[in-house]
Amino acid sequence: MALKLLFLGRLEDLAGGGERSVPLAESIDAVLAGLDARLAEALRAPRVKVAVNGVLLRDRQAQALGDGDEIAFLPPVSGG
Amino acid sequence: MALVQLLVHPFDPAEELARFTAAHPEAGGVVSFLGQVRAGGGVEALELRHYEPLTLPAMRDLAERVKARWDLDGLLVIHRSGEMAPGDPIVLVAAAARHRRDAFAAADFAMDHLKSESWFWKREKAAGAWRWVEPREEDFQDIARWQ
Numbered sequence: 670m671a672l673k674l675l676f677l678g679r680l681e682d683l684a685g686g687g688e689r690s691v692p693l694a695e696s697i698d699a700v701l702a703g704l705d706a707r708l709a710e711a712l713r714a715p716r717v718k719v720a721v722n723g724v725l726l727r728d729r730q731a732q733a734l735g736d737g738d739e740i741a742f743l744p745p746v747s748g749g
Numbered sequence: 750m751a752l753v754q755l756l757v758h759p760f761d762p763a764e765e766l767a768r769f770t771a772a773h774p775e776a777g778g779v780v781s782f783l784g785q786v787r788a789g790g791g792v793e794a795l796e797l798r799h800y801e802p803l804t805l806p807a808m809r810d811l812a813e814r815v816k817a818r819w820d821l822d823g824l825l826v827i828h829r830s831g832e833m834a835p836g837d838p839i840v841l842v843a844a845a846a847r848h849r850r851d852a853f854a855a856a857d858f859a860m861d862h863l864k865s866e867s868w869f870w871k872r873e874k875a876a877g878a879w880r881w882v883e884p885r886e887e888d889f890q891d892i893a894r895w896q
Contacts, residue, residue: 677800678870679881723802741800747871747884 672700672734675741683711693736697729700740718743751812751824755805757831762841769825769843776822776845780852782860788835794874797839799830804868811867815859819844819851826859830869861891 670693676684694700697719701709711717719726720741726732734740752769762783770779786795799805812826823845833839840863844855865888872881 745884746867746869747882
């Protein structure tokens with residue numbers, strides 16, 4: 670039972686890699702609680718958006734997680 | 750009709766533009782913008798990353814908003830992802846319209862929103878080291894003009 674975390678942009682450097690697998694947790698908050706404090710703080714920033722299985726969350730508290738879910742942390746974009 | 754592409758390989762903007770204009774003989778004007786990797790400042794390479802489930806769908810949504818806002822015959826949006834060298838094309842936007850003001854405004858709007866709202870993350874390589882590029886305040890000001 671696991672979750673796949675994806676770290677986009679500069680979050681990849683902070684996390685030490687673009688993706689990692691973590692044990693299944695019931696909420697985004699529970700996932701963050703299991704991470705290194707400095708990384709968790711960066712991921713909690715209001716400007717970091719969260720998508721679960723490719724769908725952006727409006728309310729990250731409300732999201733229930735299931736086995737195999739992909740959680741992407743998306744920092745402010747810098748395109749073009 | 751809008752043609753929206755997210756490419757992970759190089760493209761030839763002249764060829765794409767020629768194909769686009771040939772497809773829209775009814776348009777009285779075509780406005781295009783080409784963004785390329787800026788040479789200088791010691792930048793050796795630029796890399797754009799995207800997130801597959803969000804990036805292309807959001808580009809398609811943007812194209813629909815542009816088409817709904819201006820009277821266009823055609824819209825072309827091509828954006829690179831992956832690693833590029835100075836001088837390489839990054840983004841090409843072209844708008845074809847009966848009247849030039851619609852085409853200018855549509856291309857301008859599309860570029861402002863691609864820069865500040867599309868799901869891309871950029872990093873630059875200089876002196877052998879990669880560094881993530883943070884969004885610029887000007888990009889947010891540019892997009893505020895349309896609200």
